[in-house]
Amino acid sequence: MADTDALDSLWRRSEALTALYATLELTAPLPPLGDWAIDPLFAVCLVNVVLDCRPGPRVVVECGSGASTVVTAAALRRYGIDGHVTSLEQDPDFADVTRAYLRRHELDAFATVHTAPLVDGDHGFGVWYDTSALETLAGDVDLLVVDGPPTAGTSPLARGPALDVMAGRLAPGARVLVDDAMRPGEQQVLQRWSHDHPEVDFSLLLTGNGAALGLKR
Numbered sequence: 001m002a003d004t005d006a007l008d009s010l011w012r013r014s015e016a017l018t019a020l021y022a023t024l025e026l027t028a029p030l031p032p033l034g035d036w037a038i039d040p041l042f043a044v045c046l047v048n049v050v051l052d053c054r055p056g057p058r059v060v061v062e063c064g065s066g067a068s069t070v071v072t073a074a075a076l077r078r079y080g081i082d083g084h085v086t087s088l089e090q091d092p093d094f095a096d097v098t099r100a101y102l103r104r105h106e107l108d109a110f111a112t113v114h115t116a117p118l119v120d121g122d123h124g125f126g127v128w129y130d131t132s133a134l135e136t137l138a139g140d141v142d143l144l145v146v147d148g149p150p151t152a153g154t155s156p157l158a159r160g161p162a163l164d165v166m167a168g169r170l171a172p173g174a175r176v177l178v179d180d181a182m183r184p185g186e187q188q189v190l191q192r193w194s195h196d197h198p199e200v201d202f203s204l205l206l207t208g209n210g211a212a213l214g215l216k217r
């Protein structure tokens with residue numbers, strides 16, 4: 001039975017990878033998917049959410065840069081969406097790596113990675129990214145992607161402030177896509193968000209590590 005599950009999981013990821021390369025019209029390989037980066041199933045989810053937001057999303061904010069930044073920017077380009085990803089990344093080295101991938105894919109016009117250290121900000125919600133980069137957003141946020149800060153070396157609840165800080169900046173109909181939604185820390189965060197931010201309806205999506213999709217009424 002375990003072998004069948006492993007084969008099924010491998011098959012679903014292969015299918016997702018094929019779908020990604022077939023639909024995004026990439027001219028270079030994606031960053032390695034899985035492990036710290038989003039897995040192919042989450043990447044497909046991300047593309048589908050971008051499509052569901054049509055004609056947007058114009059304003060995308062991402063917590064935690066990497067493969068997800070490239071996939072989102074590529075989806076904006078592929079579908080002719082006049083949107084931009086503002087990615088918050090606390091680690092200057094990872095920020096540089098993601099910027100290099102964006103350049104290689106000629107996606108600089110669709111995404112900007114900001115080095116945003118984790119600080120005890122004046123938003124009053126505890127340690128989270130420095131929010132200076134959010135001052136220049138082109139409008140309310142249509143899509144918020146939550147895949148950082150890293151929980152390793154911080155806290156299993158490190159992603160908790162994301163919605164507290166961003167709730168007031170979400171456009172009506174905005175989507176909030178959360179990776180690793182099946183982990184105990186994220187489950188706790190999602191439960192609290194459902195209580196504190198009832199205007200955003202969350203449901204679980206079936207991807208490898210679990211994804212939660214919130215829709216702001």
Ligand SMILES: C[S@@+](CC[C@H](N)C(=O)[O-])C[C@H]1O[C@@H](n2cnc3c(N)ncnc32)[C@H](O)[C@@H]1O
Pocket residue numbers: 036037038063064065066067068069089090091094147148149150
């Ligand atoms: C879950 S990762 C974000 C991944 C990103 N969304 C992607 O798809 O690649 C969260 C954070 O972990 C850090 N990180 C990424 N890869 C790492 C690695 N191999 N080792 C340690 N930290 C890493 C980066 O600071 C990143 O923002």
